Amino acid sequence: MAGLYVHIPFCKKACFYCDFHFDVSFKHKDAIVSGLINEIKLRKEFISSNEAIESIYFGGGTPSVLSIAELEQIFETIHVSFDVATEVEVTFECNPDDLSLDFLKELKSVGVNRLSIGLQSFNDEILTWMNRSHNSQQSVQCVLDAAEVGFDKITIDLIYGIPQLSDTEWRETVLRALQLPVNHLSAYSLTLEENTPYEKLVKQQKYEKPNNDLASDHYSSLIEIINQQGWEHYEVSNFCKPGNYSKHNTSYWQNKKYLGIGPSAHSFNGESRLWNVSNNATYLEKLDSGVATYEQENLSPQDRLNETLLTGLRTKWGVNLNALKTIFGYDINTLYVSTIHCTQHDCTGNP
Ligand code: SF4
Structure with a gap:
């Protein structure tokens, strides 16, 4: 069993806390789509012919900035290059403002069967404060539309530990989220990452930094509500209706093999970690040479043991x-x- 990750390195706006690799200029979008297709062809041997791809994950950045035609080209290359399991889980990260009814229908028709929607908050002031590209009305509507179109695997992201978010409001946020037609939730604490606009604003004393005590209260409230509602807490930041685990992310925590395509994407072959350059232009230049180039770290048995321990202990299954x-x-x-x-x-x- 193996997984495939495809990184789409574009976003309409830069959320102020984010340190993922993305570009707000779409200048290289066509070239990057061709580059992804090229890289899949160049690295198809990474997955042996007797291993089926059990999960495909489009992450970013914002995959929902792709057109359906672009997505179709990528899918076609994936299917020609790999043995894709019949029951493959295909997750597609998206932002609410991209999800029109028509786009949702097309996503479904090209083979996406799990949506990961970045809601983050139902509070419009907080969404603006974070420089998100959508409002709360769009967040709710897109989840309802996705369910109407027939998506029965929908996961949403929320952020807690936001300084101006009281515990009462956070509890209301979680309850409101769980009333939506979703079967999975990822909740992350707001963190102050280096070289982000948030770090700059905190240094300039224009924004408050995250409050760890508040984040801890929010996390406790979240777990309490999750348990009351009969959901499972199966990984530190991940929750689901019973049994509705993310196949793709679970494979990371279980140290399974995966190939990462696109700028900044990471791969793991069981013995080494490999990663692509986090720069769109450089990524394309390297691919122009006709050889896939990446950095690589070979893991000693003790490194692998440590990783297995650390990732396993994040989950409810622990380690054997x-x-x-x-x-x-x-x-x-x-x-x-x-x-x-x-x-x-x-x-x-x-x-
Ligand atoms: S949409 Fe996602 S990847 Fe893009 S800036 Fe916001 S959090 Fe980061």
């Missing part, structure tokens, strides 16, 4: 210590005995 010993040859109780001892005894770090 016996399986770790069999796969990596390390006994966790011996390897991390001093760390485990210190944590258990709340000491200062000396074994």
Whole structure:
């Protein structure tokens, strides 16, 4: 089983907190679509012919800035290059202002079967404060439209820990979100990332920085409501109606193989992590040479063990210590005995 990630590096507006790779100029959009197609062809051997693609994820940036014709070209290349499983999960990230009824119908007809919609908040002042490209009315309407068109797998993103968002308002936000026809929710704490407009505004004392205590209260409220509503909390930031896990993201947490296409996209082949340059123009220049170029880090068995531990512990399934010993040859109780001892005894770090 393998996954495929396709990065669409364009956004209409720069949300002030975001440090993902994207460009607000669409100057290179046609070239990038051709580049993605090129890169898929160049790297198709990454996935062996006997491995089926079980999940495809269009992320960004904002994939919903693509036209259906562009999306069709990318899909066609994917299907020609790989063995795509019949039950493949195809997630498409989108912003509410892009989702007209017609566009939703076309997305469905080209094979998208899961929508990931960046709602973030139902408060218009907060959406403006974050420089989002949509308002709350568009957020609600697009989810209703998506359900009407027949999407039965819809996930939404929300942001908590926003300084001006009271715990009461956050609780109302979560309840309102869960009343929508969605089966999955990702909730992230507002964070102050380096080199973002938010960091600059905080340095200029024009914006307040995130409040950790408030974020902690919001997170506790979220978990309380999720449990009351009978949803599952299956990963630190991810929640769903029972059993409706994200197949694609779960494969990341379970260390499965995936190929990442597009500027800034990361890949994992089981032993190495590989990543593409985070610059649209440079990405295209490199592809012009006819060879896929990326940076690569080879992971030692202990690196892989550490990653497996860290990602596994983010999920409700945790890690199987016996399986770790069999796969990596390390006994966790011996390897991390001093760390485990210190944590258990709340000491200062000396074994
Ligand atoms: S739409 Fe998404 S990727 Fe684009 S700037 Fe906003 S948060 Fe970042």
